[in-house]
Amino acid sequence: MPESATRAAIPTKMQNVPVSEVSSAPGWQRRRRVLFDEYERIALTLFAAHGFRSVTVDEIAEEAGVSARTLFRYFPTKEDFLLAYARRELAATVDTIASLEPSPTPLTTAWEAIRSRFGAERADLDAVNLWRAAAAEAPDVLARTRGERQEGLLDALAAYCSVSLGVDGARDARPRLYAGVIAGADMAVIELWSRSTLTPAQVGQAAESFFASLSASLR
Structure with a gap:
């Protein structure tokens, strides 16, 4: 320019x-x-x-x-207006994971960290609901945000689990396996938010119940 x-x-x-x-x-x-x-x-x-x-x-x-x-x-493209919010949330979640101390129970610790991010997101329901409504007729952009989120979380979670377990992720499959479990659970909640016809309060209650069940199963 x-x-x-x-x-x-x-x-x-x-x-x-x-x-x-x-x-x-x-x-x-x-x-x-x-x-x-x-x-x-x-x-x-x-x-x-x-x-x-x-x-x-x-x-x-x-x-x-x-x-x-x-x-x-x-915003270089129209899609970037939608991508910006999703990328901020991903960056905040990755930063949260990166700040965690190594844990003997990395699955539970990492899941609780992601749960805290969902709590922070729900604290600003107006922004969440505006984004959901804006993205409702852009399935290709939604698919892109989910793909970016899953890839970003898998890398961050695998790195954290490798450190916590004291293993080399290139030689030990457990960090990537654990990361896949948590990222899959995260995506299930994202789907709940985006596809549900429940009210925001009901979605929040359902997510909390889901978090509690998963956390109990990981202990």
Whole structure:
């Protein structure tokens, strides 16, 4: 992108600062994060109201009061408006797993960590329900988010189980096997969230019951 085009999006009081410094300044990064969240919210709201296929990037840009070119700086494709939320949740879950101390019972410990992430997600039901409604008519994007989530969790969980068991995952199949059990359980709950016609409260209760049963079986 030409430097002049980049400067056009920068507040006047910052236009005398080199572009490279502006883009890395904490204040500018915070502003970019705010704009990212706002554009994402607008897109998801339109998808939920009119369907993912029916809404164009130009319509999102018009609602946001910016150009489509500006939106593409934040979201290179229309699918990225949906992928962003799922990828944030995956990154947060992977970070949670990576922060765990080795455990003699890695299955239970890792599952409880994932359970805590579901609890955090349910704490913001408005965001969850908006995303679910927005993604309802985009099965290919949903399939992609699930594939990315499963792959990311398998790698993170296998690494954690290898450390906890004190084995080389390349030579011992148990870490990958354990990871598959937990990732499979995680996917079952994701399916419950996305396909169920239950109310959010009922889904939460069903998920808690599922978590309790699985945790008991892993001990």
